[in-house]
Amino acid sequence: MASDTEKQNAAAAAMDFVEEGMTIGLGTGSTAKFFIEMLADEIADGLLVRCIETSVQTRDLARSLGIPLIPFEQVDRIHLTVDGADEIGPGGVLIKGGGAALLREKIIANASDHMVVIADSSKEVPHIGAFPLPVEVTPFGYTITAKKVHDALVASGVERPRIELRKAPGSVDLLVTDGGNHILDCHCGRIPDPAKTAAFLSGVPGVVEHGLFIGLARTVIIGDENGAHIIEY
Numbered sequence: 001m002a003s004d005t006e007k008q009n010a011a012a013a014a015m016d017f018v019e020e021g022m023t024i025g026l027g028t029g030s031t032a033k034f035f036i037e038m039l040a041d042e043i044a045d046g047l048l049v050r051c052i053e054t055s056v057q058t059r060d061l062a063r064s065l066g067i068p069l070i071p072f073e074q075v076d077r078i079h080l081t082v083d084g085a086d087e088i089g090p091g092g093v094l095i096k097g098g099g100a101a102l103l104r105e106k107i108i109a110n111a112s113d114h115m116v117v118i119a120d121s122s123k124e125v126p127h128i129g130a131f132p133l134p135v136e137v138t139p140f141g142y143t144i145t146a147k148k149v150h151d152a153l154v155a156s157g158v159e160r161p162r163i164e165l166r167k168a169p170g171s172v173d174l175l176v177t178d179g180g181n182h183i184l185d186c187h188c189g190r191i192p193d194p195a196k197t198a199a200f201l202s203g204v205p206g207v208v209e210h211g212l213f214i215g216l217a218r219t220v221i222i223g224d225e226n227g228a229h230i231i232e233y
């Protein structure tokens with residue numbers, strides 16, 4: 001069960017990585033929200049940083065809290081990004097995209113000197129795949145792309161994957177991401193070889209990005225009821 005105390009404790013521990021003058025990538029989701037609120041408090045107390053958001057949702061939150069945002073096009077360096085995750089497997093391999101922000105999250109994580117992942121203890125898993133893997137696809141040809149994604153999953157060793165098109169919350173309409181695309185939620189059960197699955201998915205025309213984050217998280221902070229523990233990769 002996800003716990004707000006654990007999320008808060010992970011977010012508080014991530015604040016130790018923040019330094020004056022940094023450009024900081026702000027993640028998306030309920031755990032990242034705690035970090036963003038803590039950062040806003042420090043900014044109100046005089047901390048000088050600039051931030052870049054990973055989603056429209058985070059942009060709106062950051063603006064409402066008075067956090068200075070700069071357009072990505074004007075950023076030449078991102079020192080630190082703090083973001084949540086849906087699953088954290090061995091080696092710091094992540095599944096992300098539960099909040100449909102995986103494309104911008106991956107672009108910003110990949111452009112950052114240091115990605116810190118914050119999560120409650122329910123996110124740490126012995127092997128990944130129980131959480132449906134989000135795959136962002138172009139609206140053009142998405143039904144055919146879904147079939148090719150299924151084939152790519154099978155070819156990469158996933159047994160009997162099931163693909164679901166994500167609907168907008170509370171709607172029968174398909175979800176449209178901040179980038180104007182759709183999301184395929186791929187129920188895999190287990191992803192035996194994440195690097196192979198990532199490579200096979202990236203080879204499917206129509207796939208814009210997938211939610212496997214490999215080699216991006218340098219620090220993972222898992223909150224518990226009393227504090228947090230930090231894993232470095």
Ligand SMILES: O=C(CO)[C@H](O)[C@H](O)COP(=O)(O)O
Binds near residue numbers: 031032098102105
């Ligand atoms: O990848 C994400 C959004 O696209 C989030 O980081 C992920 O879904 C975790 O969210 P939460 O902290 O609410 O559990």
